[in-house]
Amino acid sequence: xxxxxxxxxxxxxxxxxxxxxxxxxxxxxxxxxxxxxxxxxxxxxxxxxxxxxxxxxxxxxxxxxxxxxxxxxxxxxxxxxxxxxxxxxxxxxxxxxxxxxxxxxxxxxxxxxxxxxxxxxxxxxxxxxxxxxxxxxxxxxxxxxxxxxxxxxxxxxxxxxxxxxxxxxxxxxxxxxxxxxxxxxxxxxxxxxxxxxxxxxxxxxxxxxxxxxxxxxxxxxxxxxxxxxxxxxxxxxxxxxxxxxxxxxxxxxxxxxxxxxxxxxxxxxxxxxxxxxxxxxxxxxxxxxxxxxxxxxxxxxxxxxxxxxxxxxxxxxxxxxxxxxxxxxxxxxxxxxxxxxxxxxxxxxxxxxxxxxxxxxxxxxxxxxxxxxxxxxxxxxxxxxxxxxxxxxxxxxxxxxxxxxxxxxxxxxxxxxxxxxxxxxxxxxxxxxxxxxxxxxxxxxxxxxxxxxxxxxxxxxxxxxxxxxxxxxxxxxxxxxxxxxxxxxxxxxxxxxxxxxxxxxxxxxxxxxxxxxxxxxxxxxxxxxxxxxxxxxxxxxxxxxxxxxxxxxxxxxxxxxxxxxxxxxxxxxxxxxxxxxxxxxxxxxxxxxxxxxxxxxxxxxxxxxxxxxxxxxxxxxxxxxxxxxxxxxxxxxxxxxxxxxxxxxxxxxxxxxxxxxxxxxxxxxxxxxxxxxxxxxxxxxxxxxxxxxxxxxxxxxxxxxxxxxxxxxxxxxxxxxxxxxxxxxxxxxxxxxxxxxxxxxxxxxxxxxxxxxxxxxxxxxxxxxxxxxxxxxxxxxxxxxxxxxxxxxxxxxxxxxxxxxxxxxxxxxxxxxxxxxxxxxxxxxxxxxxxxxxxxxxxxxxxxxxxxxxxx
Numbered sequence: 001x002x003x004x005x006x007x008x009x010x011x012x013x014x015x016x017x018x019x020x021x022x023x024x025x026x027x028x029x030x031x032x033x034x035x036x037x038x039x040x041x042x043x044x045x046x047x048x049x050x051x052x053x054x055x056x057x058x059x060x061x062x063x064x065x066x067x068x069x070x071x072x073x074x075x076x077x078x079x080x081x082x083x084x085x086x087x088x089x090x091x092x093x094x095x096x097x098x099x100x101x102x103x104x105x106x107x108x109x110x111x112x113x114x115x116x117x118x119x120x121x122x123x124x125x126x127x128x129x130x131x132x133x134x135x136x137x138x139x140x141x142x143x144x145x146x147x148x149x150x151x152x153x154x155x156x157x158x159x160x161x162x163x164x165x166x167x168x169x170x171x172x173x174x175x176x177x178x179x180x181x182x183x184x185x186x187x188x189x190x191x192x193x194x195x196x197x198x199x200x201x202x203x204x205x206x207x208x209x210x211x212x213x214x215x216x217x218x219x220x221x222x223x224x225x226x227x228x229x230x231x232x233x234x235x236x237x238x239x240x241x242x243x244x245x246x247x248x249x250x251x252x253x254x255x256x257x258x259x260x261x262x263x264x265x266x267x268x269x270x271x272x273x274x275x276x277x278x279x280x281x282x283x284x285x286x287x288x289x290x291x292x293x294x295x296x297x298x299x300x301x302x303x304x305x306x307x308x309x310x311x312x313x314x315x316x317x318x319x320x321x322x323x324x325x326x327x328x329x330x331x332x333x334x335x336x337x338x339x340x341x342x343x344x345x346x347x348x349x350x351x352x353x354x355x356x357x358x359x360x361x362x363x364x365x366x367x368x369x370x371x372x373x374x375x376x377x378x379x380x381x382x383x384x385x386x387x388x389x390x391x392x393x394x395x396x397x398x399x400x401x402x403x404x405x406x407x408x409x410x411x412x413x414x415x416x417x418x419x420x421x422x423x424x425x426x427x428x429x430x431x432x433x434x435x436x437x438x439x440x441x442x443x444x445x446x447x448x449x450x451x452x453x454x455x456x457x458x459x460x461x462x463x464x465x466x467x468x469x470x471x472x473x474x475x476x477x478x479x480x481x482x483x484x485x486x487x488x489x490x491x492x493x494x495x496x497x498x499x500x501x502x503x504x505x506x507x508x509x510x511x512x513x514x515x516x517x518x519x520x521x522x523x524x525x526x527x528x529x530x531x532x533x534x535x536x537x538x539x540x541x542x543x544x545x546x547x548x549x550x551x552x553x554x555x556x557x558x559x560x561x562x563x564x565x566x567x568x569x570x571x572x573x574x575x576x577x578x579x580x581x582x583x584x585x586x587x588x589x590x591x592x593x594x595x596x597x598x599x600x601x602x603x604x605x606x607x608x609x610x611x612x613x614x615x616x617x618x619x620x621x622x623x624x625x626x627x628x629x630x631x632x633x634x635x636x637x638x639x640x641x642x643x644x645x646x647x648x649x650x651x652x653x654x655x656x657x658x659x660x661x662x663x664x665x666x667x668x669x670x671x672x673x674x675x676x677x678x679x680x681x682x683x684x685x686x687x688x689x690x691x692x693x694x695x696x697x698x699x700x701x702x703x704x705x706x707x708x709x710x711x712x713x714x715x716x717x718x719x720x721x722x723x724x725x726x727x728x729x730x731x732x733x734x735x736x737x738x739x740x741x742x743x744x745x746x747x748x749x750x751x752x753x754x755x756x757x758x759x760x761x762x763x764x765x766x767x768x769x770x771x772x773x774x775x776x777x778x779x780x781x782x783x784x785x786x787x788x789x790x791x792x793x794x795x796x797x798x799x800x801x802x803x804x805x806x807x808x809x810x811x812x813x814x815x816x817x818x819x820x821x822x823x824x825x826x827x828x829x830x831x832x833x834x835x836x837x838x839x840x841x842x843x844x845x846x847x848x849x850x851x852x853x854x855x856x
Contacts, residue, residue: 044089047081049081049116050075050116059119060079064092066092066106067093067103077351077365089108097317099122141302145327146278146280152325153262157220157358161394168384169385170385171206173381173382208440208444222398227407232414235422237442238441256386256388260330260350263277271312272314284313285305286304288301291322310757315334318332339772340856343856345370405590409533459475462475472496473496475495485570491515494510494511503529505527508527526539527649530586541579544578548573549573555721565725572739578601580599582599591640592638600675611714628675629676632670633668634666636663643655661688665686666681678712683707684704697755701752702731704746718743722736728830728850733815734849735834741805743783747780748780750778751778755772756772770825776818776832777817779814819831826852
């Protein structure tokens, strides 16, 4: 009997064929399901913020990526990022130039998670410069950037205006163990510990001492070039500071301007060359780091660094639009290697926004960090952080020129605000650390130890000790004591009222006594502020004191330190003076100020002195040793770029930029008015300016022309300021003796050029010392009329010899000098040569003068 299966090993029954098809169908279905699942797999999102572990500030433009993946992003200007990816993902990696790279693990089971990372600053190494055949590809782009500066610089617009939000914070950082263990700091331990809670896992401890916010409207007009800021609201909390008018003006937008389209940026009163300056090839090396296709054009990233590391130049990157070659982002830093003192780092970051209506790029946000180094291991450092955000731009709609007359204006209700206003005005919410900073600053400033240090600092800076109970300030301390051959030990005490006493009236006075001459000296004054807009003040004053020829307050000028030290030593040609005056001063238009003064004073010499009362009679003329004068002084000053701040009852000049300032002064002496003995006229015209002299540094000059076409005793003629001290005095002739020359027509010129580090930075053995070279030159030329010479006598009424004066002959007085600045960060040595009138008695043809001040 035949088996069914015999001879049919390879054949399939219908049942077997059906089973096989079913199996194949199931496999195909399973493969489809798996494939569909892979395509519809859930995407994951990671977001967070990248910040500096040292300062707590956001790090914009940092690269954030998923390890071993193409997924990544770049942080925005406020340090935020967001990445969408599909698993698997192991960890997040952050890299940024100048910081150590860092990674953090990603949790695999969360579809959305927040990962904040703090980066620690690393050592920024300068690139190795390699020379390849052909032109550096960055150069072609740089030429187009520079060529387009006028079109892209907002200062070339006819006008613009915007709303500006500004935030400033000052912190103490680098808290060493020695600093923490100081007795005064231990009293703040609970404050420090509280801040440690919000610093982050890698952050360093910092103590906030100042934080502020402000909202203002900024207006600009190109022709004539004027700028105005109206500060709407301010919020200030600071140790030793209040939400006063001066602070509220400083924290506005006007002092947070950084325009890289200009060739030079003035930061901390230092000139830094822009990476897109006209002379870019002189200062920088450039690298085309990246180019990203944007439609039919490319956007470019260019890295840059100084050719000489000690120049005041930046290191960093900027991004430009490939169509207009306008800046779209800027990231620039200055490190410790630059020729700066006490500064660890300066970092400026800017983002720009495209204004479609006018086809213009405008500054959107700016962040500035200034890291102040700790002077010693026993002290701490300081962080100054500025943030500004501009919005609501209006372009090419200028206001009337008079609208800009007041450069900085405070609204009357600038201190009236609530939390709702700030929530609406901030471009982003305050971080938890910033919110805590406002609380901690308020806690710090009430601590007794902090109040003590604040008071000491105020005395050092302002020269007065404030007595809050009486609303007066006692001082100035520089004039408390002096010693000279006439007065012996001189002790003086003075006062002035503060704004708590009155916002209109200001009273001041002083009293002094000499232990040798047993004489009291005293003075008092009263000022009244008629108006703050425009600034209008007036006042009267009276004093009776001992003075000396050639060293009056008018001659010394604003050099308070030199004025105080001039009270020491031997008084030659001393005299008593009783002085009473009244004045009125008003800003007529922006930059133009006028004043009038009526003054009466007498002259009672303590040295042999006489003059002829009738010079036409010659030697037969009666002589006299004393006189009285009454004069009217008119002065006009033009400084159209000068910015003023109002500090309660004071007005403080913030400089005139690079523009010249002109002062014209006329004095009319009136005989028989209030007892005046003479009729006379005096004229003087002064020009002074400080400006950048290209790549070789900064130049300052001060020139004065004077004319006295009248016949007067020689104490009423012009006396150039001499200097017999060991110290170098800027506004004096440093090898001229006191009262060495007199003139009734004259020209005086003072010049100084500071090379900064231009020369010494190029010498390898010296550049580490960060020395700065300077050159000085001073000239005085004048004459005395025959009539004024004839008025002088050589003998008094008793036949005793009378001191006379020297006059210039047919050549000017000239002294030239050179010096080294920044010795041990605060010293200056000047080598001064006197070139003319070397035959005069007691003349020194060469001297070494020293001076000290803290300079960045």
